Amino acid sequence: MSTIRALATGIMAGVLAVVVLIGIAAIVVPAVTGSTALTVLTSSMEPGLPPGTLVVVRPTPIDEIAPGSIMTYQLRSGEPTVVTHRVLEQHRTADGGYRFVTKGDANPAPDPGFVREVQVRGTVWYSIPLVGWVTQVVTGEVRAVVIPIAVLALSIYAVSMIVAGVRERSRERRRSAAERDLVQESSP
Structure with a gap:
C-alpha cells in the first residue's frame, strides 16, 4: 500500500510541477519580458505550429527580423487581428524602413501584399504545443x-x-x- 501511495504522490508531484512550469512559461515569462502569449488558431503554420499551440511573441527590432523568422503582425494596421507567419523576404524602402513578404508554412503561396513595419508585433520566441487550447477555453x-x-x-x-x-x-x-x-x- 505504501508503494502505491508513494507512486501516486510522485505522479501528482510531477503533474503539479509540469502545470507550474507551463504556467510560468505561458504567463509569468511573457509578463516579465513584455512579450505576448497567443494561440495558433489555423493550420497555416503546420507542422511546426499546429492549431492549439501557444506562441510567445516578443518585441523584436525591425532590423533583426530576417527571412526565416516567424513573425506576428496585424492584418491591418491598428486592428487587433494578428497573423503569425514565416518571413520569406525583407525589403528596404526608399525612406529607410522595412517591409516583409510572409507565408504560412502550410500555405501554397505567399501572403498577399507586404507587411509594413507599423503592423509588426514581434517574432515567435518559443511555443508550447496544445496549451493554447486551454487558454482559449479558459x-x-x-x-x-x-x-x-x-x-x-x-x-x-x-x-x-x-x-x-x-x-x-x-x-x-x-x-x-x-x-x-x-x-x-x-x-x-
Whole structure:
C-alpha cells in the first residue's frame, strides 16, 4: 500500500510541477519580458505550429527580423487581428524602413501584399504545443468560474495530503511505541 501511495504522490508531484512550469512559461515569462502569449488558431503554420499551440511573441527590432523568422503582425494596421507567419523576404524602402513578404508554412503561396513595419508585433520566441487550447477555453466568464474551482480543488487536495501525512506519522509513532513496549516486556 505504501508503494502505491508513494507512486501516486510522485505522479501528482510531477503533474503539479509540469502545470507550474507551463504556467510560468505561458504567463509569468511573457509578463516579465513584455512579450505576448497567443494561440495558433489555423493550420497555416503546420507542422511546426499546429492549431492549439501557444506562441510567445516578443518585441523584436525591425532590423533583426530576417527571412526565416516567424513573425506576428496585424492584418491591418491598428486592428487587433494578428497573423503569425514565416518571413520569406525583407525589403528596404526608399525612406529607410522595412517591409516583409510572409507565408504560412502550410500555405501554397505567399501572403498577399507586404507587411509594413507599423503592423509588426514581434517574432515567435518559443511555443508550447496544445496549451493554447486551454487558454482559449479558459477566458472571460469561464475563467471566473474555472479558476476558483481549480484553486478550491487544489486546496482540498493539499489539505487532504497534509492530513494523510499527519495520520501516517501518528500511526508510525504508535507502532514504534508498541514495539518498544513489547521489547521492554520481553527483556529480563
